[in-house]
């Protein structure tokens with residue numbers, strides 16, 4: 001990551017550092033830490049309550065890439081929305097940079113499976129929207145985001161004129177235009193075809209390697225979770241809690257080729273085993289058997 005590529009630290013030096021070392025580097029930087037403390041979220045009223053998340057604890061270091069795996073309905077999006085400031089916890093709290101989250105903030109950018117681009121605005125207007133609201137448009141930054149996302153020449157196009165992959169790249173550019181410390185990504189690539197998804201994963205890894213950002217990325221895809229992460233958090237079936245945390249000790253920078261290595265397969269097996277029972281329990285819940 002750029003901050004560490006000082007005169008005395010070459011790119012190849014940093015490439016060889018383990019995920020654990022990466023985390024220890026970032027412990028001192030402070031900006032972008034997330035602390036989830038005893039987080040409980042209950043939906044509904046008296047007599048019709050649903051405990052979505054129950055006493056969840058998780059600490060995420062600044063600049064760490066954490067993926068969250070969990071069965072359907074276990075509370076992944078709920079946790080993310082509490083970090084984003086869209087939802088208030090019922091109990092417990094979320095601290096960002098040691099301060100309680102009290103609402104949405106551009107320093108915490110969110111990407112969903114369905115892009116939230118304004119259909120009536122051009123791609124350029126969409127990307128500039130956040131900075132413009134703060135009267136803080138950096139033209140060279142916007143131009144370099146279009147370049148980085150392979151969108152140059154599409155500035156004046158409308159979202160419906162772009163392919164699904166391009167729309168998600170525009171969504172990423174829109175998010176990055178706000179220069180967030182923390183990127184919250186809720187199954188952002190799950191609606192894409194396999195090849196586009198792979199390209200988007202590589203694009204995201206490039207973006208993350210180049211910048212100093214914390215990423216929390218929700219996915220149902222075990223391979224994607226391992227490929228991207230420093231740590232994979234496996235959640236229990238609802239009510240969601242942390243079941244398991246898997247350290248991904250694969251070298252960086254990574255490309256999608258890494259999925260064929262033995263170590264990758266070991267990690268993938270471990271994550272799949274960890275989630276298997278929870279997925280069964282979630283299915284029983286959905287069928288009303290528990």
Ligand SMILES: Nc1ncnc2c1ncn2[C@@H]1O[C@H](COP(=O)(O)OP(=O)(O)OP(=O)(O)O)[C@@H](O)[C@H]1O
Nearest residue numbers: 043044050052070071072073074075076077078079
């Ligand atoms: N606004 C709401 N009102 C009532 N119940 C809700 C609300 N939002 C979510 N839930 C319920 O809370 C539980 C957790 O939902 P959440 O969307 O956080 O799970 P998830 O793990 O992200 O699910 P998925 O993987 O299917 O996207 C689910 O049972 C869901 O139906």
